[in-house]
Amino acid sequence: MPDSSSLPRQWPLIVLLLVLLGCGFLATSLASYYAALDSIRAGIIHTELPLTSDNVYSEIQKDLVRPILISSMMSRDTFMRDWVMDGEQDAKQVVRYLREVQEHYATVTSFFVSEKTHTYYQAKGVLKKVEKDQSRDDWYFRVRDMQAPYEINVDIDMANSDRMTVFINYKVFDYQQRFIGATGVGLTVDAVVKLIDTYQQRYNRSVFLVDTEGRLVLTGSSGGPLGARVGQSLNEIAGLEELMVKLPQPQSGDFEYQEQGRGHFLNVRFIPELNWYLFVDTHEDGAVAGIRQSLYINLLICLVITALIITLVNVALRRYQRRISALATTDQLTELPNRRGFNLLANQAMQEARRNQSALCVLMLDLDNFKQLNDSQGHMAGDEMLRRFASHLRNTVRKSDIICRWGGEEFILLLKDTTPEQARELAEKIIQQTEQSSIRFNDVDLQITTSIGLAHLQADESLEQVITRADRALYRAKQSGRNRLCEETA
Numbered sequence: 281m282p283d284s285s286s287l288p289r290q291w292p293l294i295v296l297l298l299v300l301l302g303c304g305f306l307a308t309s310l311a312s313y314y315a316a317l318d319s320i321r322a323g324i325i326h327t328e329l330p331l332t333s334d335n336v337y338s339e340i341q342k343d344l345v346r347p348i349l350i351s352s353m354m355s356r357d358t359f360m361r362d363w364v365m366d367g368e369q370d371a372k373q374v375v376r377y378l379r380e381v382q383e384h385y386a387t388v389t390s391f392f393v394s395e396k397t398h399t400y401y402q403a404k405g406v407l408k409k410v411e412k413d414q415s416r417d418d419w420y421f422r423v424r425d426m427q428a429p430y431e432i433n434v435d436i437d438m439a440n441s442d443r444m445t446v447f448i449n450y451k452v453f454d455y456q457q458r459f460i461g462a463t464g465v466g467l468t469v470d471a472v473v474k475l476i477d478t479y480q481q482r483y484n485r486s487v488f489l490v491d492t493e494g495r496l497v498l499t500g501s502s503g504g505p506l507g508a509r510v511g512q513s514l515n516e517i518a519g520l521e522e523l524m525v526k527l528p529q530p531q532s533g534d535f536e537y538q539e540q541g542r543g544h545f546l547n548v549r550f551i552p553e554l555n556w557y558l559f560v561d562t563h564e565d566g567a568v569a570g571i572r573q574s575l576y577i578n579l580l581i582c583l584v585i586t587a588l589i590i591t592l593v594n595v596a597l598r599r600y601q602r603r604i605s606a607l608a609t610t611d612q613l614t615e616l617p618n619r620r621g622f623n624l625l626a627n628q629a630m631q632e633a634r635r636n637q638s639a640l641c642v643l644m645l646d647l648d649n650f651k652q653l654n655d656s657q658g659h660m661a662g663d664e665m666l667r668r669f670a671s672h673l674r675n676t677v678r679k680s681d682i683i684c685r686w687g688g689e690e691f692i693l694l695l696k697d698t699t700p701e702q703a704r705e706l707a708e709k710i711i712q713q714t715e716q717s718s719i720r721f722n723d724v725d726l727q728i729t730t731s732i733g734l735a736h737l738q739a740d741e742s743l744e745q746v747i748t749r750a751d752r753a754l755y756r757a758k759q760s761g762r763n764r765l766c767e768e769t770a
């Protein structure tokens with residue numbers, strides 16, 4: 281007999297469980313997410329980017345340092361120095377030398393500019409004379425005056441249809457260390473850009489080179505970071521500007537910066553041979569997307585488990601609540617409703633009777649001399665008698681009627697939609713059948729009789745009042761000799 285009014289009482293427990301499970305799952309999922317994030321971040325910063333940087337650096341060394349070595353070798357070449365010191369007699373000789381270098385080392389240009397004559401010799405022949413007031417020749421006068429033995433200069437090459445070229449400009453000295461000119465080779469920028477594109481594709485990172493002033497000198501074909509162009513200062517690149525405020529000049533190290541809420545990891549390494557900085561940049565999206573997806577899957581699994589646990593707990597609680605409620609309202613010996621159960625059912629029946637203005641009768645039954653039976657045949661025999669009598673009552677009345685073990689050997693019947701005549705008839709039948717039947721227990725035939733008090737519900741009468749009147753009638757039945765029906769009129 282479920283007590284539905286008590287069901288909502290389980291909600292605080294369910295909500296508490298939900299909060300505990302939710303918090304627990306959320307805390308563990310987030311803790312593992314952030315731990316994974318940290319380890320991925322540490323992996324990118326301390327392992328992946330430096331490794332990529334090492335690889336790119338060695339590729340750059342292989343691809344760009346080679347022309348530097350060639351230029352260095354040219355600057356120390358005794359033939360060239362002797363030829364210059366001998367007065368630059370036969371231009372064909374030096375042109376042949378330069379052509380040999382260009383063809384043998386597969387560079388796009390090779391050159392020598394004499395300090396004495398300002399003649400620009402190139403692999404194809406004598407190109408021109410450099411002039412101080414020509415801005416295109418600025419590079420030569422800069423190289424002449426610089427302290428370093430060489431420079432790398434990205435410029436257009438007159439000898440090659442003005443193609444952008446990376447020149448390695450090396451100073452040449454005679455044997456007394458007097459400056460006698462500048463020599464070197466050039467690579468097309470296209471070739472270097474292709475190299476950077478290859479690095480970017482191979483390592484799936486953004487690769488670019490920056491000079492010591494923080495200007496982009498070389499990028500892949502798709503441009504620099506965040507679409508920046510060669511020549512732009514890093515300070516002008518939205519996203520990097522914050523980082524460059526902290527580092528007014530590039531410097532080697534591992535850095536992190538934000539670009540429109542997107543985290544970037546950056547590894548910077550100085551390449552002394554080029555006097556440039558190699559920047560290897562990656563954003564966190566690719567790396568973090570995987571673990572973010574695992575977080576969502578984790579949370580989904582946690583949600584499903586939480587829903588499953590809550591459903592199971594809810595079902596179990598309801599079942600136990602029904603069991604407890606049934607135990608609290610049922611008599612264990614006869615399995616009839618006890619007084620608590622009766623009150624719940626009887627109040628409903630009373631309301632129905634009042635609403636429908638139907639007749640309702642109460643029969644109060646008490647087994648006669650039950651103590652004697654207990655005393656003579658034992659308590660177990662008494663119990664068996666109570667069980668049989670209850671079962672007999674259950675089989676005698678309609679399903680809609682309410683039977684209850686009122687206490688001890690006392691029972692109550694609430695007969696719905698029943699007139700006093702019909703109730704009287706039923707009571708007489710019960711008395712007669714009880715008297716005429718016997719039960720066998722431990723090879724002994726046991727018999728019992730019952731006394732009944734009857735009361736008919738009056739208008740404006742409460743349940744307690746009608747029961748009290750039935751009880752009074754029962755008392756009279758006992759007093760007047762038992763095994764009979766007495767009726768209490770209003």
Ligand SMILES: Nc1nc2c(ncn2[C@@H]2O[C@H](COP(=O)(O)OP(=O)(O)OP(=O)(O)O)[C@@H](O)[C@H]2O)c(=O)[nH]1
Binds near residue numbers: 650658660687688
């Ligand atoms: N075996 C058994 N006895 C019970 C149970 N509940 C009450 N009794 C006994 O029922 C007996 C009732 O005795 P009384 O109240 O004197 O009533 P009675 O002997 O039936 O006499 P009258 O009612 O006057 O006819 C008591 O001895 C109780 O101990 C029960 O569950 N099992």
